[in-house]
Amino acid sequence: MDFVLIFQKGFFAAIAALGFAAVGNPSPAAFRYAPLLAFFGNVIRFSLMQYAEVNIAVASFFAAIFIGFMAVGFAFYARYPIEVFAFPALLPMIPGQYAYRSLLAMIRFIETSSTQMQEQYLPMIISNAITALLTMFALGVGVAIPLFIFYKTSFRMTRGEAK
Structure with a gap:
């Protein structure tokens, strides 16, 4: 295992999540927890893809489940909705390379007459x-x-009834 490469992927995902979290004028808690979720989620996805040879969709699914469950715990302590932490952490995992390649091939398909x-x-x-x-x-x-499993808990924790 190449721990430097794994750490590098997670680090850059955390920086991207920090940027995505800043876009929506979030709570200060989002700046603490969203990068952590993005780091570990991206590490899980990358490790599954590289070392377990799982395809990107399945690896992303498991990473998203992990992010969702961890966001539940962070939301409990920060008293903010789960979405505040989970969604910025997911955005660095959007497969832009595949979308770009698809659009590029579409343009070339349209331009060619052969x-x-x-x-x-x-x-x-x-x-x-x-x-x-x-x-x-x-x-x-x-x-x-995780959002559906802990819906009522999430609702209660943001209204001050939890703990």
């Missing part, structure tokens, strides 16, 4: 678009599972 070239671009469009969509779906479903 049927043979169009036949080469079509599988690239479909493959990259499906990967991007399934990964984003996995992120959404993965973080929603």
Whole structure:
């Protein structure tokens, strides 16, 4: 295992989560917990992809579940909704590379008049678009599972009735 590479991926995800957290004028707690969630979520996803050879959608699903459950704990102590911590941590895991490749192949498909070239671009469009969509779906479903399980707890903890 290359711990430097794993740490590097997590570190840059934490910086990105910090930036995403700052966009919505959040509570100060979001600046403490969102980078931690992004760090560990991205480490989990990267490790599953590199060392367990899991595809990006499944790895993102498990990382999103982890982020969701950890956000529940952080929300309990900070007394803010789970979403304040979970969503900025998920944003660095959006598969922009696959979406970009799909759009680029679409543009090349449209620009070319050769049927043979169009036949080469079509599988690239479909493959990259499906990967991007399934990964984003996995992120959404993965973080929603803990949100649905702890919905009433989350509602109570932000209203001051918990503890």
